[in-house]
Amino acid sequence: MQGTSLIAWMAWTWQTAAFFAFIIACLIAMTVWELRRPGGGPRRGILGLDTTRGDRLFISLLGAAYIFLAWLGFVGTPLWAPLGLSFAYAFVIFRWA
Amino acid sequence: MYKQVNQKAWLLVLPVVVLVAFNAIIPLMTVVNYSVQETFGDNVFFWAGVDWFQQILNSPRFHDALLRQLLFSAIILAIEVPLGLIIALAMPRKGIGVSICLILMALPLLIPWNVVGAMWNIFALPEIGLLGKGLNNLGFDYNYTRQPVTAWFTTVLMDVWHWTSLVVLLCYAGLVSIPDDYYRAAKIDGASAWAVFRYIQLPKLKRVLTIAVLLRFMDSFMIYTEVKVLTGGGPGNATTFLSIDLDKMALGQFDLGPAAAMSLIYFLIILLLSWLFYTLMMRNEAQ
Incomplete structure (x- = not known):
């Protein structure tokens, strides 16, 4: 572009x-x-924190960024594995955090 | 009975949204775009993928700058928070002394950051500066322009001079807000000064201290202007913190791609630390 x-x-x-x-x-x-x-669905989950849906999205996105950075720093490309890990992490956060 | 929702309120938020879009979101998007490309100027870009991120994450230069930054923030917190608390405890609670102390404490905070750097640059010069010349006359071998240790000493001293006042003002505000009843009860119980501090003042200051630590950590972690003017990151790379390194990479070497990748990593570190501090603060408040 x-x-x-x-x-x-x-x-x-x-x-x-x-x-x-x-x-x-x-x-x-x-x-x-x-x-x-x-209402945001507030609850206290496995992280021991009071979180709403917005908090859980933020934690998921921030965590995903660090998963990608860690993968890039320690392993390298391709990035399909950290992508899958990030989605799995986000699922865990939304489901149980 | 239904609550009326006035959607016109969104219009009042619009100016802020536009302001944030132009000074934060659009620049951030541009940095993301630059971080995956290479450019030699003239608005011509080449796709680089995640190469710059890999390069930065595996670069000893980045690791060293990050370590220096963390060490600097740790030293700043270890000095400024206790010192600020001690000064706040020693400040008068009534009389003319209150105004005088508050004005004196506010003065360093009112000075522009580049002026602080320039002041300390001259103040610490070994040939003509009051601090530099004075220390050399006292027999110390002090030259912050060529000795890494004295460069660190001067940088830390400058930051302590500039920002301890903020901790003092926060702690002082916290101290004067403690109701007298607590002190009266302590007096009736015959509590010592230490016991008053340990069991009344310190718990009541928990929130302001957390805010002070958060503010000072974030600010020292992003320090740029004062160090840039005072040492320029030297001698060598002794005081090259993350922000100075970023400046060298982006504006000195004009490596926009790696600089953009580095600034995103820097941003993510700050975002994580801010979130951790904020969560800690909210948790303390809830307890």
Whole structure:
């Protein structure tokens, strides 16, 4: 996506656009979830913390970022394994944290 | 009875959303885009994938800067938090002394960061600075421009001078908010000064101390301007903290891809630490 358009300086690629689209989709899904079941679903789970759905999303995304970084630092590419690990981690957080 | 929901309130939030979008979200998105590409300027980019992340994560230069940063923050916390608490405990609670102390404490916080760096740069110069010349006249071999230890000493001293006041003001606010009844009860029980501190003041200051630790840790972990002006990261790389290293990489070497990857890793470290501190703080409050 190069050229002289207004956002050319942002150097968009389809991969990074897909990444942000995923984040935005998560936020929209959380909003819809909240509208359908208001209150945020607070509870205390395996982390020993009082968390709402938003907290659990944040913990999942932050944890996923660290899973990817750790994999890149200690193992390298390809990144399918940390992707799977991240989804498994997010499932555990949403289900039991 | 149904509660009325006024959706027009969203319009009031809109200016903040626009402001945050332009000063945080759009730059952050751009950094993410840069972190997976290589550029030689002129808005021409080449896909690099996660190479820069791998390079940074396995780079001794990054590890060293991170260690220096952590060590600096640990030293700052170990000095500023106890010192700030001691000064707050020693400050008067009534009379003209309160205003004088508060003004004196607020002064370092009002000075722009680059001016603080410039002041200490001149103050600590071994040839003409009051501190540098004074220490050398006393027989110390002090030259922060060529000795790593004295460069660290000067940087830490500068930060302590600049930011201990913040801890003092927070602790002082916490101390004056403790109701007199506690002190009266302690007096009736014949409690010693230490017992008053240990069982009344310290527990009551728990929240402000957590905030002080959080603020000072985050700020010292992101220190840039003062060190940049004082030592420029030297001598050698002795005071090259993460932010200074990032500056060297992005603006000195113009390696925008690796610099973007490094800034994202730096951001994630700060985000994790902030979350941990915030969670700890909320947990303490709940208890």
